[in-house]
Amino acid sequence: MKTRLTRSILSGALLIALMLLPAASRADTLQALGDLETPFLVLHLEKLDVTAGRLSESGFAFGLLDSVEVENRDSILEWLRxxxxxxxxxxxxSNGIHGAVAFREDSERSHEILSILSEGEEANDDLIAELFGRPDDDGMREAFDVTVEQDEGLYWTETDAYGILYNLLDDWEFFASIESSPTGLMLLLGSSPDQVEKAREALAGELSLEIERSTDGDSFLLVVDDGD
Structure with a gap:
């Protein structure tokens, strides 16, 4: 699983980095990163919604989708927008992956779903897909399927992408929890329950990761090796 997630993170970061501009502020999601053992990797993407919107209007996106004759082209572009x-x-x-996702302030439906889940309500597959804004049509349900189960107070989630979406996103499997931050509810993710707990403790101010950076850009990919 870690190999798949690493590949997804790196490929996504390289694609998005081509279109990112420096942002004005940093989100609370960085505060959900706990201590990591060297070697480690940190990926932070800010204003992802803005970047996705730009990508949806770019010649790169149109050319890529047209080149592989994607059946759900319009729905994918709608999702990005x-x-x-x-x-x-x-x-x-080496212990796993953990992190956090924050949603747009103006995304009322996503915050409504977060509120429902924060109360421990049972989640169905379509509700989680809706949380991430997947268009509600048959083609997109087939191209990006979500399975969710409750497991000891957490939401175990698996995504199955097909076609071009698999090439871009790969498949994900993770545990999730909804927690409060200074700016509202956010989604904490981890490759195991222990990894979710690490994110929860970091968000609460315990054992947070201290990041030393050499650039001022708000979005970044940081790789720290062990010198070997």
Missing amino acids: GLPVASLSFGLD
Whole structure:
């Protein structure tokens, strides 16, 4: 699983980095990163919704989707234009992956779903897909399927992407929890329950990761090796 997630994170970061501009502020998602063992990787993407919107209007997106004759071309572009994710942060080391996702302030439906889940309500597959803004049509349900189960107070979630979406997103499997931050509810993710707990403790101010950076850009990919 860690190999798949690492590949997804790196490929997504390289694609998005081509279109990112420096942002004005940093989201709370970075505060959900706990201590990591060297070697480790940190990915932080800010204003992801803005970037996705730009990508949906770019010649790159049109050319890519046209070149592989994607059946759900219009729905994919619609998803990018309305992506409710504002920012995300992930940390990866030999123990696993953990991080957080924050949603746009104006995405009322996503925040409504977060509120429902924060009360421990049972989640169905379509509700989680709706949280991330997947268009509600048969083609997109087939191209990006979500399975969710409750497991000891957490939401175990698996995504199955097909076609071009698999090439771009790969498949994900993670545990999730909804927690409060200074700016509202956010989604904490981890490759195991322990990894979700690490994110929860970091968000509460315990054992947060201290990041030393050499650039001022708000979005970044940081790789720290062990010198070997």
